[in-house]
Amino acid sequence: MLCSLADLHATSGTCALCGLVMEALLRRWGPGQWSTADEYVEWAKNAPGLDASLQIYLFSFLFAEDRYGGAKTPPSPPNHYQNKALTRPAFRLGVALRGPSDENIPYLDHAGDIQLLSTNSLIYGSRASFLGRIINPDRANIQLAREWIDECEQGHGDLCETAGRGDDVAYTRTAPRNLRVINVNSMCLVLLPAEAKYVALSYCWAQSTRHFTTTTSNVAGLQACGGISGVWDELPGTIQDAIGCVREIGREFLWVDALCIIQDDNKDKEEQILQMDRVYDNALLTIIPAPPAAESSSRYDGLPGYRPDRQPSQAMARIQGLELCTTHIDVEQATSTSPWNYTSLDFSGASALQKAAVLH
Secondary structure (H helix, E strand, O other), X not given: OOEEHHHHHHHOOOOHHHHHHHHHHHHOOOOOOOOOHHHHHHHHHHOOOOOOOOEEEEEEEEEEEEHHHHXXXXXXXXXXXXXXXXXXXXXXXXXXXXXXXXXXXXXXXXXXXXXXXXXXXXXXXXXXXXXXXXXXXXXXXXXXXXXXXXXXXXXXXXXXXXXXXXXXXXXXXXXXXXXXXXXXXXXXXXXXXXXXXOEEEOOOHHHOOOOOOOOOOOHHHHHOOOOOHHHHHHOOHHHHHHHHHHHHOOOOEEEOHHHHOOOOOHHHHHHHHHOHHHHHHHOOEEEEEOOXXXXXXXXXXXXXXXXXXXXXXXXXXXXXXXXXXXXXXXXXXXXXXXXXXXXXXXOOHHHHOOOEEEEO
């Protein structure tokens, strides 16, 4: 046990650790939940089963494992004990709260996260990619995302292809047929070449005032080289940003339902909608725009963080020679407060997403 919530609040201005723990509590559910420590303490006083004597506990938990020190394959010949020694665990510091009854309350069992910064990786002995980083206040690090995708493709093998399905579930992926995609280099609609990889976009149409779609009257023009450039100003900002993002991560093809399905052709719509699960299931990556809760009530037309207008909420402190930081909210938290949520994928749920890049 660290201290009570009241004591934490009182000393958060003078104690670096207390201040960081308080910031971790405030940021757990995003900046829209509580703006100040005063608001958080007031909430705790009035929440069912809680009061100002709420106790703070710190615990460590395994967040990830750096297998083989970054090598893509285990050393040869295989050696169980050697391989185990080469696997370095990456831990985070969790914050838990307990009320007067000491009853477990799920959303308080893990009420905040603190992580060692990557600048301390040499001290800790793990690769920097498994530790915390200071978020760019201006724009998402697309180059880092590209490196993650490349590492996944080259080093993870089948691990990511069956994620979330369970080891005992037999599964065979079926590729979508006659899939129309955007070639982001020639800026036109094309049929996806055999074995080619593509990125998908899953977004909320209502977030934009522009609703350009492919129809029987314009599809021929959009299939001509540069055809999409000719209607650029009519495209929603989310699609514009997605095209730029796909280029930046070094990919060629993007699937967007508004453009890749002929919206007034019932036969084409039926064929494509019936295989929507395959579209997301086979995508190399699905881009999901999840604007912060404060912006969800108004129209946010674009990929959050892609344009230089993001407002990340993060705190850091140096404690006994170690640099620590609060973590960003996770995928579940980001999507639950945004117009996009997992119910958008009602054809098969979140399991259809093999890999997702959530821009928040």
